[in-house]
Amino acid sequence: MKKVFFAAFFVLIFFVSCSNNSKEDIYGGFDDEDADQSESTDEDRQPIERPDEAGQPGGASGNESGNPDGSSGSKDDDNAGNDDETEPENDDENGNDGENNETQDGDSGSGGEKPDENGEEDGVYALEPDVGSCTSGIPSDSEKKRVLDRINYLRSIHKLSPVVYDEKDDEVAAECALVIAANEQLSHTPDSSWECWSQVAYDGCSSSNIHIEMASYDISSTNSADIVDGFMTEEYQAEPKNLGHRRWLIDPWLTHIAFGRADYYDGKYFVIGSAIKLINDDDGSDDISDSDIKFVAYPFENYPQELYNDNVMMSFTVIKDKIGRYYNGTGIDFASATIAIIDPDNKAMKVKNIEFDTQRYGVPNNLRWYAEGIKPNVRYNVTVSNIMINNNPEFYQYWFELK
Structure with a gap:
């Protein structure tokens, strides 16, 4: 397993999730949707491990910096819908932000095996950008494969079908990466005033x-698979979190992706x-009745x-209709x-800040929370109870162990 250290005098990284521009607004809520659930209960907090760099609230533009039309499930405060993620700047004397990020990357074409950490060494680009x-x-094909393999490796843990790489979307992903790098900011709706803007x-x-x-410092050696991990953890997403990036990546209906990247020195x-x-007009309507999946839980x-x-928040999404x-x-x-999260000694772990919504980030329902005292190499049994499905109470059970 490859160790990745995010170090240096000054680091910023931003993550923003998105939704289907043809059907949904940028936050995933439909204009006519009134079914969004907003609630948060107080229990006790603590989530899990994996730093992904930083963001700043200014990463969004337009309505992205405010609330979505669908409200978030938080009792404590009502500033939901901002899916920018924030990490503080780091400049300790050793140039190390103290975070050890382990990433599996490389060559698992099928998506069912842990990717080989060696990968192929033919560089980041097949065609270098000139911002x-x-x-x-x-x-490069190997860099695309690192991203695809990491996504499929994680989907395989969740018992989800692998996705394929769709090269017809290379251009839109590349042009989006270009405007992000050129303007050194994020937006799902960049306008024509942006440098290098195009439709x-x-x-x-x-x-x-x-x-x-x-x-x-030079970050051109950044492994693109680490970007996938950042979207999964949502560690620096603003509170209250909607986990939009994660929900899209482990959506059972996702079928294909493309990846764009632009490195730049100003x-x-x-800058990267x-x-x-991953928001595709042809996804979401397929019948997946042949799948055994009943829910998507994180971690699992x-x-x-x-x-x-x-x-990092734990999360749970119900698949009631395939x-x-x-x-x-x-x-x-x-x-x-x-x-209820129970350890091998039958001790209940503390749970806090339960939130939920029915916003359309991938599958349009999500229950999420923080858990306290979770340790690696310990198997925890989870029971999620009293979810009302068509007015009938249901419960779900699963387990996880951090390896």
Whole structure:
């Protein structure tokens, strides 16, 4: 397993999740949707391990910096819907922010095996971007494969079908990454005032998970698979969190992705803009009745330890209807739901800050919480009870162990 250290004098990274621009607003809520559930109960907090760099509230533009039309499930405060993620700047004397990020990357084409950490060494790009001249680049086949393999490795843990790489979306992902790097900021709706703007870039940013990283040192060796991990943990997403990036990546109806990246040096900072195109008009309506999946939980079964720490939320999504993704946004009520996490000594772990919503980030229902005292190499049994499905109480059980 490869150790990745995020170090240096100055580091910023931003993550923003997205939703279907043809059907949904940028936060995943439909204009006519009134089924969004908002609730948060108080229990006790602590999540899991895996730092992904930083963000700043200014990563969004337009309505992205405010609340979505669908409210968040938080009793404590009502500033939901901002899916920018924030990490503080780090400049300790050793140039190390103290976070050890382990990432499996490399060659697991099928998605069912842990990716080989060696990977292929043919560079980040097949076509180098030139941000100064507004020319996008194309990642190398091996870099695309690292991203695809990491996504499929994680999906396989959740018992989800692998996705494929769709090269027809290379251009929109690349142009989105280009405008992010050129403007050193994030938006799902960049306008024509942005440097290097194009309609293709807009289309890419409005249908992708997007990311920016800035540092005072050369970050061109950044492994693109780490970007996937950042979207999964949502560690620096603003509170209250909606976990939009994660929900898109482990959506049972997701079928194909594309990846864009642009590295740039502005004379002061090194910048990486990137986009994972995953909001697709042809996803979401397939019948997946042949699947055994009944829910998507995080973390689940034997789970990579680097994807959980005290700033990461656990989550649970019900799959009650396999005819289509958006049939899972109604008839599900989390208001009375309870979560029990039991260790091998039959001790109940503390749970806090339960939140939920039915916003359309992938499957349109999500229950999430923080748990306290979780340790690696310990198997925990989880029971989620009193979820009302079409007015009938249901419970679900599963286990996880951080490896």
